[in-house]
Amino acid sequence: MAECINHPGKEGLYKCSRCKKYFCLACVELIDDKAYCYDCLKEIVKDVRGETRKSLTMRILAASLLALLVAIVSLHDAYALLEYLPTYIYRMSVGSHETFDSSLLTWTPSLIIGLAFLALGFGLATTKKWSYWYGIALSAVILIFDLIGAINLGGISYFIDNPMSNVSLFHEAMMIGPLLLLVAVFGSRRELTGW
Ligand SMILES: [Zn+2]
Numbered sequence: 308m309a310e311c312i313n314h315p316g317k318e319g320l321y322k323c324s325r326c327k328k329y330f331c332l333a334c335v336e337l338i339d340d341k342a343y344c345y346d347c348l349k350e351i352v353k354d355v356r357g358e359t360r361k362s363l364t365m366r367i368l369a370a371s372l373l374a375l376l377v378a379i380v381s382l383h384d385a386y387a388l389l390e391y392l393p394t395y396i397y398r399m400s401v402g403s404h405e406t407f408d409s410s411l412l413t414w415t416p417s418l419i420i421g422l423a424f425l426a427l428g429f430g431l432a433t434t435k436k437w438s439y440w441y442g443i444a445l446s447a448v449i450l451i452f453d454l455i456g457a458i459n460l461g462g463i464s465y466f467i468d469n470p471m472s473n474v475s476l477f478h479e480a481m482m483i484g485p486l487l488l489l490v491a492v493f494g495s496r497r498e499l500t501g502w
Pocket residue numbers: 323324325326327328343344345346347348
């Protein structure tokens with residue numbers, strides 16, 4: 308007769324499915340007709356926790372990279388302004404009196420949106436709590452604005468007629484990016500907010 312490891316003299320009727328040692332009924336938990344001792348259950352819980360944490364990190368990382376990608380697309384759209392600003396500030400600092408080329412200010416929204424997504428990428432990468440609502444709000448607003456912009460361009464027919472134009476690619480990126488981000492940030496709720 309096998310004895311329970313914890314209780315000498317008591318019959319070890321149950322064999323742990325993981326460590327293969329014998330235990331009495333009081334020393335095991337029966338799950339799906341299989342017996343597990345408590346030491347093994349602790350190890351199993353630790354393993355599951357470790358795996359869950361790893362997959363959560365991957366999800367946050369994906370959302371963060373996506374935010375960075377959208378930021379790059381938007382900042383690239385504003386590159387004329389981005390290029391001009393430092394030159395202008397430099398010229399002003401050395402005493403030049405040229406007037407600011409205000410036509411470049413049309414790219415201000417792209418610049419601000421780019422910086423806003425850059426901040427989101429940073430918030431997600433450092434799992435900041437605010438990045439949850441901020442990410443959802445920012446992605447939703449940009450998605451809606453871009454949908455309206457695309458409709459003003461002529462809707463689907465514009466994209467079909469000019470599939471590879473810069474305008475088409477920019478609008479597509481600024482619709483697909485925030486849409487995916489919405490899903491990614493929403494899916495990372497638990498890691499970001501803890502509930
Ligand atoms: Zn065991």
